[in-house]
Amino acid sequence: MHHANHYYGHSRILARYCGLDDGDSPRIHGYLQHGWNIGDGMAPDHDFVPGVPLLVWSERTRRRAWSLGRHTAYALGAPWAYLLTMMPDDTTELRRGTIWYPFHGWEGQDVLGDHSRLIAQIQLTEPGPVTICLYWQEYQSRRLRHRYEQAGFRVICHGYRGDRWGNQDPEFLYRQLREQRRHLRVASNRLSTAVFYGTLAGCEPAVYGDPMQLERENPVYGGQARIRREWPDLHGEQIDVAVARAAAVAELGADRLLDPAEMRWLLRWPTEKADR
Template sequence: MHHANHYYGHSHVLARYCGLDDRNPQRIRGYLQHGWNIGDGMAADHEFVPGVPLFLWSERTRRRAWSLGRRQTYAVGAPWAYLLAMEPEPDGPRPREGTIWYPFHGWEGQQVVGDHDRLVAEIKATEPGPVTVCLYWQEYRVRRVRERYERAGFRVICHGYRGGKWDSLDPDFLRRQLAEQRRHRRVASNRLCTAVFYAILAGCEPAVYGDPMQLAGEVPLWGGQPRIRRQWAELHGPQVDPVVAREVAVAELGADRLLPPAVLRRLFHWPDPPSRPAGADLPEETR
């Protein structure tokens, strides 16, 4: 089915949770939400075959999709939430330091337009500790953009390439992102976005502030930034209540409704895991 189901290693994480081969996951019979948005959960630039099910992250998103006319929808939880369930922090939370900052980014079809120098100044005026700036792969490979943040004294990283058209898939994308976020005490961005919700669930204190920038030719779908700032006002500002933020992140990522592996396999039309031979867990000399 749709190649976007494999973005960021989502299908790989879910295959692992389902007890299947997570290096070569089977195709999902439907469309899997791959990023947070305020509409039906699906990317606005993708064309969809009517009648094919949508696998959305949360009940909130499923209700929004229903209101927009989508009918065959299922709330299954975000792959990120399954990853955290499978990989809790070892031996409890470890000391964290500084902020991981995600500037709003473009994508293959649109470039971001904004003043990076102004954003650097806002970050330096707000963040008390060391800052790691995580750029999307497009901005990261543009030297003049990357060097603006490096010259400010920030550590600059990229989580990697999300994959596309069943090519250059990265099963470990989310695991790298999780490892980075667990190093930091805070997460911040100039727009409320997927990475902020992920980091909240991973234990970071969130902030959303600064010039929100724009995409070239951006169309404010479903109400755009004005609606986001209005509806999720409690998540905006340089200081945000972490308890409230976690409640919202759990609801938006569907972390409160993760499905059993057998149910996910049935929804995706995936097979059961291969049976283990009798005695496979016993030492060889006792078989």
């Protein structure tokens, strides 16, 4: 199985939904989308075997993949959307404040930007307590964490996404969901997976501030310019919640979730635990 299928515990969430052992999920036949993007759903730095199915989140993404010549793409819905069906929001805790996700780098590229200016804008914009959620790579920087803490923000990290079949963290999305449900708002300086996740989980979204840059950033499929053109209503300090939720449902495929039997058939999984 491609190692990216395990990122953020995706394969285990789908196994749990299908009634299988989520501690040792079966091999997925295909490449599972692990983050939102405006292309075919796959990471542009990964190599793929032609003909192997692309398992994308939404019908919009499937159509984009088809237009790019990827005719073996199937829409099944984001694992996040399935997690929400398995963990209904039954808390009585009042949501407070904002969870803010600064745009981050990754193992192959650092992010370049003015965090001091971003901090100042967050302080001017957010009325309630603010939780800053850093990607693990930025969280490891004691200096960067301290800058946000000095501003009076609570600073957290959801965990490590996993890498090359090792260092897996199946609790990542569970922690993210618990945190988002504590907050009234979700915000970032780029329209991103976390913003769509938070919107679907009931947060009021916002996208504002310096979008920052990745080192050697490749504006694949049109980059930030295209995102702002295509989703202008999803940018700003205050966003229409109904519009944002409709977009989140469409981009995460929450309107076309499969039932467990359909999911097992698509992923070529056994029908029961005893069959393994």
